[in-house]
Amino acid sequence: MHANQPRVIPNIAVCGGNVDASWRARNLDSKTAAALDQRFDGVITTETDLREIVGPANRWFTSKILNRLDRRCRDFIAASPFIVVGSTDPFGLVDMSPKGDSAGFVRCLDDTTLAIPHRRGNRRVDTLQNLLQNPGVGLILFVPGQRETLRVTGRAIIVRDQDISNAMAGHGQIPDLAVIVKAEKAFFHCGKCITRSKLWYSRL
Helix, strand or coil: CCCCCCCCCCCCCCCCCCHHHHHHHHHHHHHHHHHHHHHCCCCCCCHHHHHHHHCCCCHHHHCCCECCCCHHHHHHHHHCCEEEEEEECCCCCEEEEEEECCCCCCEEEECCEEEEEECCCCCCCHHHHHHHHCCEEEEEEECCCCCCEEEEEEEEEEECCHHHHHHCCECCECCCEEEEEEEEEEEEECCHHHHHHCCCCCCC
């Protein structure tokens, strides 16, 4: 194989669920980890080693982690025009998909359930394909001008529910599908990253 020739990963034969895919994922992970271990010094491999360097988690912050979307969370979601959706493919690789629309395009159905419309685009549907294999999902929601971001993790399904789709119609179109997220954890992330990056400052 030539050095500049792209590597091709063979198709996965799914048998008994994703046993073959999981085995391949673990095999690739172990090879990648071994290669990185040999390349770098001071590789951290245990939580004990990690905590010796970064210290214990901030108890004030961890006490703010919610298992429901309170009023502040719901107001933030209603004001958010942009989110990033994280999902995992059968190889264990994480995919991050940005999604944007008018503020409030993500709907709170109740204090534990969110609906995200699937607008027509390039039809890659990486997130949707991943969710068919692994329902675990993570969201980061942004509001322009706000220092904090809202992080939500949970499990998701894909639905073709006409009532949900009609409620999320926008730009003259009704979404064909929606991702329904059952929130299991939510918290506001420290705004230091937004401040340091000067994300909301004009660079023109």
